[in-house]
Amino acid sequence: MGLVTTTEMFKKAYNGGYAIGAFNVNNMEIVQGITEACAEENAPVILQVSKGARAYANPVYLKKLVEAAVECYPQLPIALHLDHGPDFETCKSCIDGGFTSVMIDASSKPFEENIAITRQVVEYAHAHGVVVEAELGTLAGIEDDVKVSAEDSSYTHPEEVEEFVKRTGCDSLAIAIGTSHGAYKFKPGTKPQLRFDVLHECEKRIPGFPIVLHGSSSVPQEYVQMVNTYGGAMPDAIGVPEDQLREAARSAVCKINIDSDLRLAMTGTIRKFFAEHPDKFDPREYLKPARANIKELVRHKLVDVLGCAGKA
Ligand code: G3H
Ligand code: 13P
Numbered sequence: 189m190g191l192v193t194t195t196e197m198f199k200k201a202y203n204g205g206y207a208i209g210a211f212n213v214n215n216m217e218i219v220q221g222i223t224e225a226c227a228e229e230n231a232p233v234i235l236q237v238s239k240g241a242r243a244y245a246n247p248v249y250l251k252k253l254v255e256a257a258v259e260c261y262p263q264l265p266i267a268l269h270l271d272h273g274p275d276f277e278t279c280k281s282c283i284d285g286g287f288t289s290v291m292i293d294a295s296s297k298p299f300e301e302n303i304a305i306t307r308q309v310v311e312y313a314h315a316h317g318v319v320v321e322a323e324l325g326t327l328a329g330i331e332d333d334v335k336v337s338a339e340d341s342s343y344t345h346p347e348e349v350e351e352f353v354k355r356t357g358c359d360s361l362a363i364a365i366g367t368s369h370g371a372y373k374f375k376p377g378t379k380p381q382l383r384f385d386v387l388h389e390c391e392k393r394i395p396g397f398p399i400v401l402h403g404s405s406s407v408p409q410e411y412v413q414m415v416n417t418y419g420g421a422m423p424d425a426i427g428v429p430e431d432q433l434r435e436a437a438r439s440a441v442c443k444i445n446i447d448s449d450l451r452l453a454m455t456g457t458i459r460k461f462f463a464e465h466p467d468k469f470d471p472r473e474y475l476k477p478a479r480a481n482i483k484e485l486v487r488h489k490l491v492d493v494l495g496c497a498g499k500a
């Protein structure tokens with residue numbers, strides 16, 4: 189079916205009480221691991237690319253890798269999305285390059301400025317058949333080269349969302365309810381808890397409108413342990429409990445972003461492989477189990493967390 193926008197995916201997800209997985213892609217094995225799982229589970233998917241991913245892999249390669257997945261799985265709805273577009277120019281470049289969805293992240297700017305930048309991107313995107321995700325509220329953690337401390341992060345103000353959505357014309361809205369980017373989301377010894385009250389206040393004010401959650405890796409302890417057992421040092425890596433993500437997916441949350449979990453699965457698997465096979469040096473030999481573990485992790489997300497298996 190070729191690349192699709194997220195419009196239809198979100199409509200079905202909203203009405204069906206599930207969410208679409210948005211997974212970050214940086215290389216071939218990650219694209220393959222994600223899409224093999226989606227094909228086997230018959231799940232729609234959003235493959236997303238950050239500014240950092242474009243700089244690492246070259247935008248042309250990433251686009252071609254995603255096109256390869258579309259060709260391998262023509263039955264699957266696949267959207268190609270720009271994650272955390274920092275400015276109009278980056279969004280325009282992705283729109284011109286064939287992305288079906290872009291995020292303009294002006295959430296660190298004052299309200300009026302966020303509206304103005306988002307509006308500019310929406311006008312260009314919609315004129316080209318592309319949909320736009322915007323953000324209100326700030327998450328803690330690291331996005332590309334922007335680092336936001338926990339003190340500087342702030343929950344979305346529900347009283348702002350209706351005006352923001354109306355004035356920008358955006359197609360989905362990322363909100364801040366206590367998730368954060370990276371592998372260290374909650375302090376050890378504290379109880380990880382998303383602010384469902386903020387989520388429900390937001391959804392009440394924009395009924396029928398798709399909400400997005402960033403920073404939603406659950407940081408599987410199995411992989412944290414694997415990293416730490418085989419030479420890594422990631423003490424106190426803690427993610428969002430999966431039951432809370434499942435609960436969010438049942439609400440107006442239609443897109444859940446997952447990146448760190450894939451990184452952990454890949455890194456843990458490769459560390460283990462090298463520890464157990466110090467003589468091996470063929471990249472195919474260590475990337476193969478890494479890809480397989482990404483696939484199984486994504487399958488678990490689709491089936492047990494997002495609820496989107498069988499919805500393609
Ligand atoms: O939110 C950020 C995503 O995890 C992408 O990370 O900017 O390191 O590619 P990145
Ligand atoms: P994680 O760091 O929790 O995987 O979040 C990814 C994300 O929000 C990408 O935009």
Ligand code: ZN
Nearest residue numbers: 369402403445
């Ligand atoms: Zn994000």
